[in-house]
Amino acid sequence: MANAKEVTIYDIAKRLNISATTVSRGLQDHPTISGKTKKKIADLAEQMGYRSNHFARSLRNQKTNTIGIIVPRLNSHFMSSVIAGIEEAANEQGYSLLIAQSSESSVKEAASARTMFDSRVDGLLVSLAFDTPDLGHFSHFFKKDIPVIFFDRVMEHENSTNILIDNRQAAFNATRHLIEQGCRRIVHITAPTLRNVYKDRLKGYKEALSQYKIKFREDHVIITDLSQEAGAEAAKTILKMKPLPEGVFAANDSCAVGCMLALKERGIRIPEDIAFVGFNNDPVTGVIDPHLTTISYRGYEIGQVAARHLISYLSGTSHVSSTNTIILRSELIVRASSLKKAGNK
Amino acid sequence: MANAKEVTIYDIAKRLNISATTVSRGLQDHPTISGKTKKKIADLAEQMGYRSNHFARSLRNQKTNTIGIIVPRLNSHFMSSVIAGIEEAANEQGYSLLIAQSSESSVKEAASARTMFDSRVDGLLVSLAFDTPDLGHFSHFFKKDIPVIFFDRVMEHENSTNILIDNRQAAFNATRHLIEQGCRRIVHITAPTLRNVYKDRLKGYKEALSQYKIKFREDHVIITDLSQEAGAEAAKTILKMKPLPEGVFAANDSCAVGCMLALKERGIRIPEDIAFVGFNNDPVTGVIDPHLTTISYRGYEIGQVAARHLISYLSGTSHVSSTNTIILRSELIVRASSLKKAGNK
DNA sequence: TTCAAAATTGCAACCGATTGTGTAATTTAT
């Protein structure tokens, strides 16, 4: 495999009867090399099809121009948007991306972190798995002062920055909206609340209830894996409740959609019988009938912000420990699925 | 940035009073190193937190254990599924992923190819941009015998393998299905037919018409960028047709959905007035009302197959030039959006 | 013409790991 001669700066040097040093400097536009020589080097390099060896350079410079990304899943609308955003921002600055998915397993997450470390990524962007209990598997990075930025699914750590939305506030707004629509019995479908995003959304949900003097009921919280199928499952649980709840606030859209479809099949009317609010503003929210009220939360932007911050740390513009948390805007988008009162909002 | 001592095999060697050679071999489980020594090395390496330097190794071995991926967009359901599949297969075999998106621009595609080449990826997995005219920007790879595998959006080349579905056949089946449902005037919404996928789907569409003695009409083909918005635009064009078409075959689901939603808003009934078939089996097909008939086309599997083949080339199991094309299964999934005749199929 | 200052370029060590070849130590066979 992979034969055919590799063109190196030594080959160029030999052909030009100069030293590899000069070639190296010429290629980097170093000021101590004369214009004529630079031109000769550049021309021959082009002609010979020279391509710099990233590894040799990384080895010497201790800098790889590569950013590692670890996410729970690659194939969700939100995550792929984030990654697209990261890719754009990183590419602009000449960084490459090394990507791995943890598949929601903290074990795989740790393994990926090791691989990334071995690959000497300059920095790491991470969204944690459902069950990651602590940040022990990133300690190598912290020790070596390699910046690690967490986004969306985060965890507090003195040496790293978190980028996310105000999940508590967003959930508060979502729940309040349902209450304002006349709902009193509101079910919350979410994931295990170990992860900040779900814990905070639950908190916001509770706070809204409390503010409107509605008693929180443990059995109104349904814990799932938030898949569409899980939403259909949750529908069964909901159908057994007597009386039926008047509203459902789901911690993501696909789960909300799964639940809505299952309920509709059983003849439940949405929003008349049960109003729905989701989370994420996935494309599917504008397709389902009725369109789903949700929290808009632009993944692409989060990705860009995360990448830009990481790169600004790397170029020494700012330091990781100086920024603790970055909160991005989120917004409640009201659609038909939650409008019990015509003309409201 | 990134200070703190780096632990190398030399540090381990010094502490153990042996040579770096022995440490290196011990870590690789080389047979000429005694069990005792290996144990000592492994223990100390663990204790000192030694992590192999990927670059030094790559530089020496001329092998990076990294696969490059270039796709038009990361944030589509299909592509992120493919990538998830690639990630799984690659990770199993100890390969890392370097990922870039071309944003449908052949210029960015070429730039990414250069970066990948500089990073000395062991192989490349590519899905081409809309407008890529030829494979010139991959010539470096071909010259050096670095395997390049194209998937989905492919182009013929003697030195590379293509992995895709039989788009012509799938489109033929989709169109025939519409015809069997009683449609005669069938609109085809697609993208510029420079790319194989769209060219072949158009061909299948034409063949089905021809087989049923339906005259092909140029004005029944609508060229778009296949976004959901483009689907809504296409709906306007369709509404101007007199008489209205009886069926629409769209080259992807999101475009079909955009079109359906826009038509429904104008009071068109689906499938009674116009039947719909999409392509891809995106999650949204099971959400829209009525559920969308489509071609199922498992991205995850394509990713796995592509990665496994690439890796088998890399490990010398097979050679690129021996396999030309791999066709994966696709399947027409009939749902309510196309069922004009009750009880059919 | 002369010599120091400025402009160019080269030498050689280094980044961390791998490996062909050689040598010393130990074991086996006779």
Next chain:
DNA sequence: ATAAATTACACAATCGGTTGCAATTTTGAA
């Protein structure tokens, strides 16, 4: 007990590029 065969480890070169410092050449003013 001694030659022969293993076993266990080390030397030194190598992968391709970078960089501090020395060396050489050019320039220019005296």
